[in-house]
Every structure is written in C-alpha cells, then in structure tokens.
Amino acid sequence: MNDLAPDKSAALAEINNRLFFRFFQAANTLHTKGTQALNDFGVTTQQWSVLGALSRPQAAQGMSVGEMSRYLLVSRQNLAGVLGRLERDGLIERATAEEDRRSRKVKLSAKGAELWAALAAPIHAFYGEALKDFSFDDRLAFIHYISRLQRNMAKL
Template identity: 30%
Template sequence: MPSPRPSLTLTLLQARETAMRFFRPQLNLHDLTEQQWRVIRILRQQGELENHQLARLACILKPSMSGVLARLQRDGLVGRRRMLEDQRRVLVSLTEQGEQCFASMSLEMEKNYQRIQQQMGEEKLATLLELLRELRGVKP
C-alpha cells in the first residue's frame, strides 16, 4: 500500500501557526485577538464594509463576526451604522481610535514580517505569497 501524500491542509495549518508566533506577542500587548486584528487590518485597507463582506474577507463565520464586532465596538475601535437606503444592512468602519490602534501596531507588525523574510529570503516569501494567492483561486 503506498504511503499517503503529505497533507496540504495540515501543512498549511502548521505554517500558519509558525507565522502567528511572530505576531501573537504584539496582539497580546494590545489585548487583541487574531480575528480582531484581521478585522482592523481589512477595514484599514478596504475602508467601510458591510458585515457580510468583512466576514468573507476576514475568513470569519458570520455568527462569530457578530461577537468580534461587538467587542471591537465596545472597545471603541469600530463603529457600525445602518445604510439609509436599506436599514437591514450595516456598514462597519474604523473609528479614530481604531486608526490609532492600527498605526501604533504597524511598525512592530512590519518588523515581524521582516524577521520572517530574513529567515526565508525575499524571493521565497514572495513566491510563497503568490502560490497561496493561486491556491485561493482553485475551485473544488
């Protein structure tokens, strides 16, 4: 019986865990979860988004997103408002405090990316990111 091929999903999870070891200490210093940081980062990059768009981009299930947003709003980092043309739709954006949080963390987060790049090499890291983007586009 042939041995099974290496597990793509397990290898991706292990690589994610290794990468997060660089970033978790900074998140802990700011009392943020990984999900909260993803939301802050996406809102900083994309601007105001609807809940469902934000959940999709952050890879957070919609029921979990409600709790993440509630905590971020409680802490003054995001604001939510209903759309005038459709009160059922809610837009989420960073507050000034959320912008400041992103700015205060950005330098240390960039240093972590640099540490990873130093160990892997610039070309390998760029290739890895490109291959992962391609993998995201693969259809089942």
C-alpha cells in the same frame, strides 16, 4: 483516475500530508506568536485581521459584515463576536450605509485608526522576522502559490 506509479502516488500522498500539516502548524504559530507580538496592545490575531481589513483604503467608507466575511474567509457567526468586542472597546463603529439605509457598515473609529497606526511597527517587525530568509521573489512566489491553493480549496 490516478496515472502515477504506485510508489510515486504514495510519495505524493505523503508530500500532500506534510504540506497541509505544515499549513496547520504555521496557522497555529501565527496565532501564538502573533498574539505575543500584539500582547502589549490587548489585541488578538482575529481582531488584528479585522482592524487590518478595515484599515485598507478600499474600506474607508466601511464594509458590510457580509463583505468582511467574504474578504477574511470567516463565517458571519465567528465575525460577530470579534466585531462585538471591537465595538465594545470603541475600536470600530457601525453606521447606516448611505447607499442603502437598511444596511449597516462597519468602519474603524478614530480610536481604532489610532490603534492600527500604533500596531504598524510591531506588525511589520513580526512580518520581517517571520519572512527574514525569504527573498523578494520568494515572497511573491509564495503569495502566488498560496493564492492558487486557496482558489482550489474554495472550489471543493
């Protein structure tokens, strides 16, 4: 039961709507502007996220498709097409996992690692411009609140 006064309840509903609409707009802007930032490299924002996931030291031995799906919070079906294009372009490799020969791991190829290194400067410039009005503490707080929101939504 909502214990807020009716006027505060309406205001809260409006604020909630604005927050989620802003997230929607920010995601669309990230897709559009991120694609523009990566255009010279022929990389989409979806490919960027996969390459970024695989570039982490924790993924040096590769990731299963299931692990990547959970890490990126995307369905295996959506990931399959992106992985197929990255493999076709020689940016990732699929190899049999050493710990379970029935399982396959996805990892960056040498060409993929080279591309990721080339993407670092434009990606960091994009991040810097997008966050230029945020202090260090603002950025940490933002991470905190977005993580909290994501955890709450995951429970729904």
